Amino acid sequence: MDVLFQIIASGLTLGAVYAISTVGLALVFGAMSMLNMSHGALMALGGYMAWFTLTGLGLPPALGVLVAVGVCAAVGALIYLLIARPMLGAEGFETRIFIATIGFGAVMESAILMAFGPQPKPQPLAVQGGIGLGGVHLPVQNLLILGLSMALMLALGLFLQKSRIGMAIRATAQNRDAARLMGVRIGGVYALVLAISGGLAAISGITVSSLSSLLPNMGGDPMLKAFIICVVAGLGRVPGSVVAALFIGLFEAAVQYTIGVRFSFALLLLLVIVVLIWKPQGVFGRHQGVRL
Amino acid sequence: MTAMRRDLLLCGLFAAAALAWPMVSGLRYSVTQTTFFFIWATVVVQWNLVFGISGIFSLAQVALFAIGAYVTAMLGYYLGTSMLLAMPAGAVVAVIASIALGLACLRLYGPYVALLTLCVSQVLYVLIVNDTDCFTHPPAGCMPLMGGVRGFSRFGDLGFRDWLGSGFYIGNYYVGLALLTAAILFSILIIHSPMGLAFRALRDNPVYAAARGVDRFRYQLWIFGLSAFFTGLAGAFYAVNTGVVGPVVFSFPHLLFLLSMIVVGGVGTVWGPVIGAVVLMVADELMRELGDFRDIGMGLILVGCVVLMPKGLSGLFQSLSARLAGPAASAAEKAK
Numbered sequence: 001m002d003v004l005f006q007i008i009a010s011g012l013t014l015g016a017v018y019a020i021s022t023v024g025l026a027l028v029f030g031a032m033s034m035l036n037m038s039h040g041a042l043m044a045l046g047g048y049m050a051w052f053t054l055t056g057l058g059l060p061p062a063l064g065v066l067v068a069v070g071v072c073a074a075v076g077a078l079i080y081l082l083i084a085r086p087m088l089g090a091e092g093f094e095t096r097i098f099i100a101t102i103g104f105g106a107v108m109e110s111a112i113l114m115a116f117g118p119q120p121k122p123q124p125l126a127v128q129g130g131i132g133l134g135g136v137h138l139p140v141q142n143l144l145i146l147g148l149s150m151a152l153m154l155a156l157g158l159f160l161q162k163s164r165i166g167m168a169i170r171a172t173a174q175n176r177d178a179a180r181l182m183g184v185r186i187g188g189v190y191a192l193v194l195a196i197s198g199g200l201a202a203i204s205g206i207t208v209s210s211l212s213s214l215l216p217n218m219g220g221d222p223m224l225k226a227f228i229i230c231v232v233a234g235l236g237r238v239p240g241s242v243v244a245a246l247f248i249g250l251f252e253a254a255v256q257y258t259i260g261v262r263f264s265f266a267l268l269l270l271l272v273i274v275v276l277i278w279k280p281q282g283v284f285g286r287h288q289g290v291r292l
Numbered sequence: 293m294t295a296m297r298r299d300l301l302l303c304g305l306f307a308a309a310a311l312a313w314p315m316v317s318g319l320r321y322s323v324t325q326t327t328f329f330f331i332w333a334t335v336v337v338q339w340n341l342v343f344g345i346s347g348i349f350s351l352a353q354v355a356l357f358a359i360g361a362y363v364t365a366m367l368g369y370y371l372g373t374s375m376l377l378a379m380p381a382g383a384v385v386a387v388i389a390s391i392a393l394g395l396a397c398l399r400l401y402g403p404y405v406a407l408l409t410l411c412v413s414q415v416l417y418v419l420i421v422n423d424t425d426c427f428t429h430p431p432a433g434c435m436p437l438m439g440g441v442r443g444f445s446r447f448g449d450l451g452f453r454d455w456l457g458s459g460f461y462i463g464n465y466y467v468g469l470a471l472l473t474a475a476i477l478f479s480i481l482i483i484h485s486p487m488g489l490a491f492r493a494l495r496d497n498p499v500y501a502a503a504r505g506v507d508r509f510r511y512q513l514w515i516f517g518l519s520a521f522f523t524g525l526a527g528a529f530y531a532v533n534t535g536v537v538g539p540v541v542f543s544f545p546h547l548l549f550l551l552s553m554i555v556v557g558g559v560g561t562v563w564g565p566v567i568g569a570v571v572l573m574v575a576d577e578l579m580r581e582l583g584d585f586r587d588i589g590m591g592l593i594l595v596g597c598v599v600l601m602p603k604g605l606s607g608l609f610q611s612l613s614a615r616l617a618g619p620a621a622s623a624a625e626k627a628k
Contacts, residue, residue: 103593106548
């Protein structure tokens, strides 16, 4: 019974970490059908910025996180200005932006490697200690991540539902041309969406590195998993991807406890393939009629 | 002259020039680097069939290459199979893997296919690297089934060492040249075959093509399987040529390097990937001195090409030659 609780506890933490990344990716794909392959590098950048501001500059933690989020959001907007905008609406946008962001991510990762070196660094934002609940050990860090993630998701959901800008983002995602006719400045929405996604990547990078450690290529694996979750949920489905993230986190924790850490990614992939054969649009995805 | 004749002629000229290269260049380094160029060009020419011609955004080509390499190395290492047998075996296994993968992911579209294929190669990488259980115990210690982090070495070669002595690399060079020439010929034949025509029809007017009985899924599966043969063979030859196969062949930077070749050269043309392979090999060579900046340079080349010239270098040549031919053609019109 204790094992079950332990699995649920660590599974929910994993899921919460994934959810932060996944929502950022889903938001960008929903608004502009763009798969941002430099998300992993943005996560690493966020983690390293937090390390740099706290250890290097000695700023208080809250300010450090703010700087990290700000820098990554700025880089996200930069991706829009330099890479996405010149090819918007051109033939094969989805393929080209995919390849271009792979290249941009590689550049960023190498730059981080050169600036901070290849040795793993500890994330200073980690909180020590834990709570014993019956036979289950719950690290404070994990509870913090879970709470933070849920608060962020709630705030993002409210922002998308209630604010005018959130409405513009949803309108763009639903129908780009109609939104433009209603006076939505599409370019601004795209830049904003990428900036939000960048900021979320920073927080995600900080949480991921607080559970393990900082490495220049630390974002690669979580990014692929976040994409897998996006695909399971249906690309671009924001609320669905949160549910899917928690589910995948639980699945991964269960596999790690029962079969072994080594196979968790492979089994995850197998699950995705089964889901995609069963529902090619994802579990929460709507079937979109393609007009030829 | 039809387009196919022109391409075949170019292929012949290329092969003839490459035949003479080891005699012209006395440097061993340039010959071995050209051998690597043959291998990478073979992979991207086949990848181009999948990505450019049939429009499947698959990133699995590098994994298929690695499967070819690993099967060859493992057959040689565990069973002592002759490389002449192990290489085709590696290619056949790559074809089987490709068809299985195609059945799983060809019902999806665009970015879903890219993600799924990327994940498959990443999972293979993780499974190999994290495998620490000993399968056999060679004198050097412990050997996991798939070679683990260190990979395989000393699994055999094509016998050029006994035959040519220290000049064995020239033998490998000609095998590589034969491989690339066969791969280009295969690509030309596919592009100008009814299958190529079917893909062009599907691209130009999907509804009409479907109404005339052109089954996209079937043709895509065919090309997925066919292109895997030379990709796997290139992997097998890579294993034989370098004598070492490690998980690095699955790695992401490797994929990035090959993807850049296609993008820089031009997606969907016969010669674009070959040009791209030349350009990136040269760029890689020039940036060797730069150390850490090399990876940044590679990434910047890729981003710059995708953003600034979506049709790659071959598209640039085409529009340039069209512009040069433009005034001449209109002058000829006036003279009439």
